[in-house]
Amino acid sequence: MSSRVEHALQKLKATGIRMTPQRQAILTFLMESMTHPSADEIYRSLEPKFPNMSVATVYNNLKVFVEAGLVRELTYGDGASRFDADMSDHYHVTCEQCGTIVDFEHSPLSDIEREVEQHTGFVVKGHRMEFYGTCPDCMAKSSSVH
Amino acid sequence: MSSRVEHALQKLKATGIRMTPQRQAILTFLMESMTHPSADEIYRSLEPKFPNMSVATVYNNLKVFVEAGLVRELTYGDGASRFDADMSDHYHVTCEQCGTIVDFEHSPLSDIEREVEQHTGFVVKGHRMEFYGTCPDCMAKSSSVH
DNA sequence: TTGACTGCAAAGTGTTTGCACCTGT
DNA sequence: ACAGGTGCAAACACTTTGCAGTCAA
Numbered sequence: 001m002s003s004r005v006e007h008a009l010q011k012l013k014a015t016g017i018r019m020t021p022q023r024q025a026i027l028t029f030l031m032e033s034m035t036h037p038s039a040d041e042i043y044r045s046l047e048p049k050f051p052n053m054s055v056a057t058v059y060n061n062l063k064v065f066v067e068a069g070l071v072r073e074l075t076y077g078d079g080a081s082r083f084d085a086d087m088s089d090h091y092h093v094t095c096e097q098c099g100t101i102v103d104f105e106h107s108p109l110s111d112i113e114r115e116v117e118q119h120t121g122f123v124v125k126g127h128r129m130e131f132y133g134t135c136p137d138c139m140a141k142s143s144s145v146h
Numbered sequence: 147m148s149s150r151v152e153h154a155l156q157k158l159k160a161t162g163i164r165m166t167p168q169r170q171a172i173l174t175f176l177m178e179s180m181t182h183p184s185a186d187e188i189y190r191s192l193e194p195k196f197p198n199m200s201v202a203t204v205y206n207n208l209k210v211f212v213e214a215g216l217v218r219e220l221t222y223g224d225g226a227s228r229f230d231a232d233m234s235d236h237y238h239v240t241c242e243q244c245g246t247i248v249d250f251e252h253s254p255l256s257d258i259e260r261e262v263e264q265h266t267g268f269v270v271k272g273h274r275m276e277f278y279g280t281c282p283d284c285m286a287k288s289s290s291v292h
Numbered sequence: 293t294t295g296a297c298t299g300c301a302a303a304g305t306g307t308t309t310g311c312a313c314c315t316g317t
Numbered sequence: 318a319c320a321g322g323t324g325c326a327a328a329c330a331c332t333t334t335g336c337a338g339t340c341a342a
């Protein structure tokens with residue numbers, strides 16, 4: 001298990017949150033995954049290891065993680081929420097064809113946040129930016145259809 | 147009725163989409179509204195005028211408008227989608243306390259889109275940015291609680 | 293030991309769909 | 318006339334909740 005996961009587990013323990021095999025498996029899976037999985041994807045991925053685990057447990061734990069500040073919930077137009085255990089500042093690029101979500105590292109645009117504050121009178125705590133388009137794979141596929 | 151609404155109705159007609167009182171009312175309400183209402187809010191707002199209209203009709207028509215490029219669907223973490231008939235480039239500022247959504251005019255960040263393309267190989271069609279924080283009203287309320 | 297967690301099933305939301313009837317063009 | 322729209326209810330997908338039994342600390 002990576003030290004990142006261990007660090008997260010420590011953080012949970014410090015908050016008085018109990019450690020269970022399911023909880024640990026869900027968090028580990030999320031932290032080691034690059035694909036921003038949905039609750040159902042997590043559920044199905046862990047099924048071999050936890051055949052009796054219920055979806056409710058996945059949802060319950062995701063909520064615990066989000067509240068503990070370990071995980072971020074991403075909502076898109078389509079169906080289910082996706083979950084991201086990478087809490088560093090980064091944006092997402094989504095393929096409209098196949099649904100792939102890729103990270104894009106970029107320093108946060110704090111200057112534009114200040115602009116928003118000046119124009120709206122809000123106190124801005126953060127922002128979220130999503131790009132959408134077509135991924136290289138889908139581009140290749142559609143261009144090969146002559 | 148504003149000329150903006152009339153123009154939109156013309157656009158629909160040109161696409162071969164039939165005009166009905168319900169459809170017209172939903173579109174007019176959306177275009178004259180500043181609050182990015184949800185389907186249910188639209189439904190309830192039009193209830194006095196159309197007591198027999200069903201929610202399905204609201205959803206059906208919103209889908210028609212989105213497909214016709216007249217309306218944009220906004221999804222947030224919480225429950226329902228919200229709909230925005232302002233198709234100009236702008237971003238949204240959401241109050242985490244009361245849920246108010248305010249528009250923020252800003253020239254689109256096309257330079258960062260190009261950056262994304264270079265780093266990810268995607269063809270980027272657009273982006274969406276949401277700011278979140280506290281609105282002036284809620285700030286006043288919380289600071290008055292000594 | 294005991295409060296927190298799990299699994300299950302049932303309930304809740306928001307949205308879509310199937311179908312008979314109706315209406316705009 | 319008739320393709321397309323409406324209203325209604327049932328179906329859906331995702332998520333939450335209630336509860337009895339279980340387990341980590």
